Amino acid sequence: xxxTWFHRLGSSPWIYRFSGQLLRYLLPLAIVLVVAGSVWxxxxxxxxxxxxxxxxxxxIHVPVSVVSLxxxxxxxxxxxxxxxxxxxxxxxxxxVAAPIGAAMTFLALLTGAVWGKPTWGTYWVWDARITSMVVxxxxxxxxxxxxxxxxxxxxxxxxxxxxxLVGTVxxxxxxxxxxxxxxLHQPASIKFTGGSTIDPSMFYPLLLMIVAVYCLYxxxxxxxxxxTLLETEAKTAWVKKEILGES
Amino acid sequence: xxxxxxxxxxSMAGHGPFVxxxxxxxxxxxxxxVIAPLWRxxxxxxxxxxxxxxLEKTQSLQE
Amino acid sequence: MYRSxxxxxxVRQLLLAFRRPxxxxxxxxxxxxxxxxxxxxxxxxxxxxSQFAPGLLWITALLAGLLSAETIFRGDYDDGALEQLLVSxxxxxxxxxxxxxxxxxxxxxxxALFSPAFGQLLSLPDEGLGTLAVSLALGTLVLSxxxxxxxxxxxxxxxxxxxxxxxxxxxxxxxxxxxxGVVERAVNGMPVDSLISILGGLSLLALALxxxxxxxxxxxxxxx
Amino acid sequence: xxxxxxxxxxxxxxxxIKGDNGAGKTSLMRAIAGLAPQSLEGRLSVLADFxxxxxxxxxxxxxxxxxxxxxxxGDAQNGDERQLNDALATVGLADYRDEYAYRLSxxxxxxxxxxxxxxxxxxxxxxxxxxxxxxxxxxxxxEACIDRQVRNGGSVIYTSHQPLKLQLxxxxxxxxxxxxxxxxx
Numbered sequence: 159x160x161x162t163w164f165h166r167l168g169s170s171p172w173i174y175r176f177s178g179q180l181l182r183y184l185l186p187l188a189i190v191l192v193v194a195g196s197v198w199x200x201x202x203x204x205x206x207x208x209x210x211x212x213x214x215x216x217x218i219h220v221p222v223s224v225v226s227l228x229x230x231x232x233x234x235x236x237x238x239x240x241x242x243x244x245x246x247x248x249x250x251x252x253x254v255a256a257p258i259g260a261a262m263t264f265l266a267l268l269t270g271a272v273w274g275k276p277t278w279g280t281y282w283v284w285d286a287r288i289t290s291m292v293v294x295x296x297x298x299x300x301x302x303x304x305x306x307x308x309x310x311x312x313x314x315x316x317x318x319x320x321x322x323l324v325g326t327v328x329x330x331x332x333x334x335x336x337x338x339x340x341x342l343h344q345p346a347s348i349k350f351t352g353g354s355t356i357d358p359s360m361f362y363p364l365l366l367m368i369v370a371v372y373c374l375y376x377x378x379x380x381x382x383x384x385x386t387l388l389e390t391e392a393k394t395a396w397v398k399k400e401i402l403g404e405s
Numbered sequence: 406x407x408x409x410x411x412x413x414x415x416s417m418a419g420h421g422p423f424v425x426x427x428x429x430x431x432x433x434x435x436x437x438x439v440i441a442p443l444w445r446x447x448x449x450x451x452x453x454x455x456x457x458x459x460l461e462k463t464q465s466l467q468e
Numbered sequence: 469m470y471r472s473x474x475x476x477x478x479v480r481q482l483l484l485a486f487r488r489p490x491x492x493x494x495x496x497x498x499x500x501x502x503x504x505x506x507x508x509x510x511x512x513x514x515x516x517x518s519q520f521a522p523g524l525l526w527i528t529a530l531l532a533g534l535l536s537a538e539t540i541f542r543g544d545y546d547d548g549a550l551e552q553l554l555v556s557x558x559x560x561x562x563x564x565x566x567x568x569x570x571x572x573x574x575x576x577x578x579x580a581l582f583s584p585a586f587g588q589l590l591s592l593p594d595e596g597l598g599t600l601a602v603s604l605a606l607g608t609l610v611l612s613x614x615x616x617x618x619x620x621x622x623x624x625x626x627x628x629x630x631x632x633x634x635x636x637x638x639x640x641x642x643x644x645x646x647x648x649g650v651v652e653r654a655v656n657g658m659p660v661d662s663l664i665s666i667l668g669g670l671s672l673l674a675l676a677l678x679x680x681x682x683x684x685x686x687x688x689x690x691x692x
Numbered sequence: 693x694x695x696x697x698x699x700x701x702x703x704x705x706x707x708x709i710k711g712d713n714g715a716g717k718t719s720l721m722r723a724i725a726g727l728a729p730q731s732l733e734g735r736l737s738v739l740a741d742f743x744x745x746x747x748x749x750x751x752x753x754x755x756x757x758x759x760x761x762x763x764x765x766g767d768a769q770n771g772d773e774r775q776l777n778d779a780l781a782t783v784g785l786a787d788y789r790d791e792y793a794y795r796l797s798x799x800x801x802x803x804x805x806x807x808x809x810x811x812x813x814x815x816x817x818x819x820x821x822x823x824x825x826x827x828x829x830x831x832x833x834x835e836a837c838i839d840r841q842v843r844n845g846g847s848v849i850y851t852s853h854q855p856l857k858l859q860l861x862x863x864x865x866x867x868x869x870x871x872x873x874x875x876x877x
Binding site for chain 1: 614617621622625627628631634635637638639641642645646649652670677678681684685688691692
Binding site: 185189192196200201202203204205210211212214215218219222258261264265268269272273275276374377378381382384385388389392397398401402 | 407408414418419420421427430435439442445449450453
């Protein structure tokens with residue numbers, strides 16, 4: 159059983175078709191969830207008693223931050239699989255995951271900065287969470303730049319896989335140390351609404367948004383994967399069959 | 406709805422610009438991320454189809 | 469003659485460096501020049517300098533490690549020595565460890581040894597001097613390890629310099645935080661033992677794991 | 693680079709790889725040495741220990757001749773001092789033992805690399821342009837060296853733009869560039 163799975167994962171046509179089937183349901187679902195979660199968070203939740211309405215940004219900031227961190231792990235694990243088992247699909251997944259993750263990290267930073275203005279009175283505060291996000295963005299950009307610097311793209315993905323693995327081992331240490339650094343220099347006066355004190359009326363829409371953004375991320379990954387599959391295997395028989403059979 | 410009126414929802418007691426800008430940026434980026442691969446996939450399929458059909462044509466001519 | 473490739477690489481790198489004695493001093497000169505810039509940029513008030521000294525001294529160490537990293541593999545890549553290393557079938561893990569330790573001996577160690585003097589120049593209180601040296605000695609091991617990873621990934625690329633900094637500086641954030649933080653605590657008279665041991669743990673972790681990445685990167689770079 | 697190569701090298705054989713510039717001689721040599729697995733489709737098994745001498749031989753200009761041998765990264769066992777001295781003497785560098793390589797000529801530096809042929813006990817030699825920058829005496833030394841290796845049951849694969857005078861039967865592999873399959877003579 160396990161081996162047929164592995165075999166399927168090595169088979170491009172199967173992945174192309176399966177992900178196409180999956181996307182047919184998952185993409186509309188993700189969009190509906192994101193819209194529903196946003197409307198809920200924007201209009202149907204009470205304001206935070208300390209931050210007022212600006213806290214509504216959290217409904218996108220937190221999910222996007224969570225997914226951008228998870229995205230780095232996705233990228234690194236895909237890289238590891240392509241290094242160890244030489245699975246082409248894993249290699250493509252790593253390449254696709256990098257720009258999506260970087261975009262998510264950028265969104266997290268942007269929304270965090272905009273949230274800071276009404277809350278702290280300034281767009282930028284070197285808060286632990288934001289600082290870790292900046293480091294994460296640079297980790298993504300490093301992988302990106304390394305990929306672009308190599309002419310031989312097969313070697314480029316190998317190099318990026320190694321770099322992202324090194325980054326993965328480092329990320330928990332970075333997060334831990336940045337937390338410690340923040341507590342050392344600035345005893346926390348303003349904190350995010352903590353998990354323990356959050357009211358259910360605010361928590362459920364947040365949970366919904368996290369699930370929605372995860373779904374969306376999966377869709378983006380699969381769509382990128384399908385595109386890369388067709389691009390790189392344009393000369394094979396199954397692509398020809400796929401394209402000509404559709405009409 | 407929590408807010409009393411549409412204008413209340415829009416202004417959010419002064420925090421409106423920040424909140425709406427954030428959501429706007431989110432949907433713009435997400436929209437681009439979703440539409441770009443769909444669009445590229447479509448155009449790639451069209452290009453490949455043309456190429457395959459042209460190839461088949463020359464092959465049948467040779468026969 | 470050398471029982472392991474680790475010793476051979478280490479001796480090779482050190483011997484090569486000492487063939488150009490002036491080059492061995494370059495990291496120290498660099499450190500000195502940057503320390504000179506600090507009072508020029510920040511003003512000569514001792515209170516200002518001593519407040520920023522732990523961070524400044526550590527950031528300078530990061531930059532020194534970064535600048536010297538680019539040349540770690542350059543020579544051996546250009547003249548085919550790395551090719552020969554790969555062909556020899558020797559353990560790339562041990563060889564990579566040799567490169568890391570050699571780089572540390574040539575940059576981190578001298579910086580750590582002379583850092584109390586630089587600390588004096590920036591009015592770092594005496595309580596922090598010992599901790600500065602110890603934290604630098606341990607932390608620069610991590611810097612050398614990551615420097616070698618970056619250098620191994622970029623040696624085949626002709627314009628690798630700026631790229632190298634983008635690759636390795638984000639990874640070195642924890643060392644900077646811990647290093648500067650521990651010196652600051654020492655200055656404030658707080659205990660530093662636990663933080664020093666965390667720093668030691670990090671350097672052991674880096675020494676154990678990065679040679680895997682360095683070895684694979686050398687292989688990739690030789691295929692370019 | 694080249695396609696459809698089915699090639700076996702047995703012990704005691706001497707092979708020359710011929711082909712125009714860009715036909716893939718160096719690529720093939722590097723592939724045999726295990727330095728370019730990416731560029732290779734198919735199966736390549738090298739069953740013997742080998743010595744690889746490429747265009748770049750890993751000679752450090754800041755090391756003396758003897759140090760270059762003593763600390764050469766290509767050899768698991770670098771040999772004891774007496775062996776190193778003997779090897780240097782054989783390639784005619786006895787008087788330059790402690791001279792820095794950057795003070796030596798290109799040909800003399802190449803000879804340092806060639807001294808390794810007398811130090812390493814490998815059944816297969818891969819010599820990519822061993823004669824580059826070597827003078828007449830040097831060529832004679834290399835020829836004798838290859839001769840001895842093959843007579844002792846070892847095998848040698850080499851590329852060379854100038855002919856080697858050898859009293860041995862040499863097989864030749866011709867590489868003909870893109871798309872054309874190589875042939876043997």
